[in-house]
Amino acid sequence: MSVTRFAPSPTGYLHLGHAFAAIVARENGEHFHLRIEDLDQGRVREEYIAAIFEDLRWLDLSWEEPVPRQSARMAAYRAALETLAAEGLVYPCFCTRKEIAEEIARAGEAPHGEAQHGEEGPLYPGTCRTLSQHAREEAAAEGKPYVQRLDAARAAAMVGPLSFIEYGNLCVADPTRFGDIVLARKDVPAAYHLAVVVDDAFQGVTLVTRGEDLLPATHVQRLLQALLALPEPHYAHHRLILDDSGRKFSKRDQVVTLRALRAAGATPQDIFARLGL
Numbered sequence: 001m002s003v004t005r006f007a008p009s010p011t012g013y014l015h016l017g018h019a020f021a022a023i024v025a026r027e028n029g030e031h032f033h034l035r036i037e038d039l040d041q042g043r044v045r046e047e048y049i050a051a052i053f054e055d056l057r058w059l060d061l062s063w064e065e066p067v068p069r070q071s072a073r074m075a076a077y078r079a080a081l082e083t084l085a086a087e088g089l090v091y092p093c094f095c096t097r098k099e100i101a102e103e104i105a106r107a108g109e110a111p112h113g114e115a116q117h118g119e120e121g122p123l124y125p126g127t128c129r130t131l132s133q134h135a136r137e138e139a140a141a142e143g144k145p146y147v148q149r150l151d152a153a154r155a156a157a158m159v160g161p162l163s164f165i166e167y168g169n170l171c172v173a174d175p176t177r178f179g180d181i182v183l184a185r186k187d188v189p190a191a192y193h194l195a196v197v198v199d200d201a202f203q204g205v206t207l208v209t210r211g212e213d214l215l216p217a218t219h220v221q222r223l224l225q226a227l228l229a230l231p232e233p234h235y236a237h238h239r240l241i242l243d244d245s246g247r248k249f250s251k252r253d254q255v256v257t258l259r260a261l262r263a264a265g266a267t268p269q270d271i272f273a274r275l276g277l
């Protein structure tokens, strides 16, 4: 019995890429769940959340209740963070984005910020990993904001070799490929990777379907699952829906939002056809 999910971030209206992801998840799950990934409170809007439900109903994709909102799940993320901290795997990082970019540039890499989510890029150089307890306390006492990072090398050594199943194939995981990822943002006790693994387990997800741009994220998410003793789902990263110029749809392309297409007279059948389904 497979349990799948669609987990949009309500920072814009759903577009064709989202429709494809939702349909793939719906079609592959005997149980299909929805989750609202609203951790980024600065960019989230209630009207986008309402629009997600409306658009999915229009496409006739029925989901199972309840629909968790990440903003209401802080206690679960905090508990997971504490489990990792108790193993000595979490450290506060006081670096600003600018400091990180400068440090990366000093080390001879391209002078831009560190990798995020599924993107590849320079890794966090580990500046705060070796701060003394005294320096940490001093920075905290000064009121410097900080994120919390995973000591990835230590964590990977602790759990040993990891793998994941992608479309039925066994893949070797490389859990340190993103370095010391941010586990908790400055404002909330969670960040993307931590919230996703905690919530996939909470919702009993057995098959994670999502765009292939998030395939790299699977490596570190497997590490977090192992550290937190969470069940291991299988994965199926699907092709991305590209616009006419061959680029990924972005939330800025307002004209291809599902509601814009609907307003222009498209039917759900037109959307399926346009997606090649």
Ligand code: GLU
Pocket: 007, 008, 009, 037, 196, 209, 210, 214
């Ligand atoms: N919320 C993420 C997004 O909108 C998806 C997370 C996931 O599927 O793991 O891209």
